[in-house]
Amino acid sequence: MEIKKLYDKVHHLVKEFTPEIIFHRRELHKIPELAHYEFKTAKYLAKAISEFGVTPKTGVAGTGLTVDFRGTGQLSIGFRCDIDGLPISEETGLEFSSAHPGKMHACGHDAHTAIGLGVVKVLHALGTEIPGNVRVLFQPAEEIQPGGALEMIADGAIDGLDAIFSVHVDPTIETGNIGVKFGPHLASVDIFEIQIFGEMGHAAHPHLSVDSVLVASKVVMALHSIPSRKIDPLHQIVITISMIHGGDAKNVMPAHVTLGGTIRTLDEGVRKQIPEIMKTTIKGITSAFDATYKLDIIKGAPVLYNDFKCASILMQTGQKILGYANALELPTPRMGSEDFSNYLTHIPGAQIRLGTNCSGCKEHSLHSPYFTLDEESIPIGVELFVMAILEYLTQNDNH
Structure with a gap:
């Protein structure tokens, strides 16, 4: 199928699946778990993915999972989502607030994971229309040093991959926008x-x-x-x-x-x-x-260097889906860190910032007990990454 028709099909699939994806995000938000202790989360993910009709590989790096899709091409790309929470007592007042005292998804990992579930569900629906191979990684223990990425790598989670993408929610960017940094992105x-x-x-x-x-x-x-x-x-x-x-x-x-x-x-x-x-x-x-x-x-984590080609694909995909003005090139790196950088010492890849702040909403920073996000950003993330994956596999297969 030509890429334009794939865009249309993916858009309709994401729209159809959005209520279920939001449901999963809220269920995950209720059960935040700390690094290496994401047992309920791993069990929840395995059950949800199995109900999609897909068999995940469990026990990767302890509580991590991977999901593989075999398409028609030779190239392989990964999409990584982190699944752990933080030792913070939630004070958002949400109906689906943390049910685990002293623990909270205050860094948006519940949204990252829900986006990953959405990517899995859409890719499964596409089946053999995928022009290559895709692996979705659900990684534990991002919030500690040296972090779960090293254990995922040691367990073979990126073996055979040619590139990898990742997302991080950003409450400083409005929903409907993404931020892309070329080169050094995080410290x-x-x-x-x-x-x-x-x-x-x-x-x-x-x-x-x-x-x-x-x-x-x-x-x-x-x-x-x-x-x-x-x-x-x-x-x-x-x-x-x-x-x-x-x-x-x-x-x-x-x-x-x-x-x-x-x-x-x-x-x-x-x-x-x-x-x-x-x-x-x-x-x-x-x-x-x-x-x-x-x-x-x-x-801990090394400098996160976004590969130019991978970042360009994410930027171009964002421009097609959200509009040219809504895919923003970030002017400077940030001094925060992310262990996604460990994957990038082995294979090229890129991480983008997904805007999650609704217009007029009060902004609370990541790692705040009041942190919330605009759920309308979640289907945007799903559509963006499914299409970026397909763009990568199509563009690279044609060269």
Whole structure:
């Protein structure tokens, strides 16, 4: 079938399936589960996909699933959706709010997963009209570092794929629009913990102890100076100290203080430099005050680089479906991170931002207990990605 007729057919299929897709989104929203514990979610997905008439592969990376479609061409493309929730108590007041206390889908993974279910249902309806092979990946544990993508890769989830797409909802973009960034889209992230060891003493006699709190404060200030004084200002880097703990009494100088935070950059070369710079900086300060230290860095997601060809297909598909003005090229990268980037170190691909903010609605950020999204964005996501998949398979098969 020619691509224009496929657009029409997919549009009608998505319209027909939308009530069911929204139903699944709401059911998933009720049962958010944390990374690696998405047992109810995995069971729900397996049942829903089976009821579509498709057999999923379960137990991938523990609680992940994959669904394969064999078409008429040789090329293969993947579409990845993340399925985990966050340790946040929901305060949206929605009728379908989280039924799991202290857990919430506050980052839109329920919508990503519902879009994935919609893609599965539409592809199944297309059958042999698919001009190639497609794999839909339902990935656990995106919200932790180093993240579930590495486990999916280790379990063979992208074996045989030529490219991969992904989506992330975006409450800063209005529904009916998408944002596409070519090249570096999201930053790398590494998590660090620093332990400062001093000598406990009485608050009245600081000269008789080694003040771990003072040393820690010097370390915080010095680390914040690294981006501006140790790194070329043309490179974007953010070092954030987001956790500090030390002491239990107001009149006792603690022997130990713990600091924690993240390192984010848009350049893998700069990323490799930072640990050694941090070690040198911390060592100099602690030595000057007769303290010692221990630095641990957990390597997280790399920089997310959108492949030009894949991003172009998503942009062009968005222009055809939504209108030229509604497929926006994002002007700058963002300093958030996403472990989808791990797939892109193996195969080309791209992630786009799907607008989910209805006109005139109050905007709440991702990871907020008040975060909601416009459900009209979900069928848009389904149609966009089904057609982008078909465009990729058609365009590449013709070259």
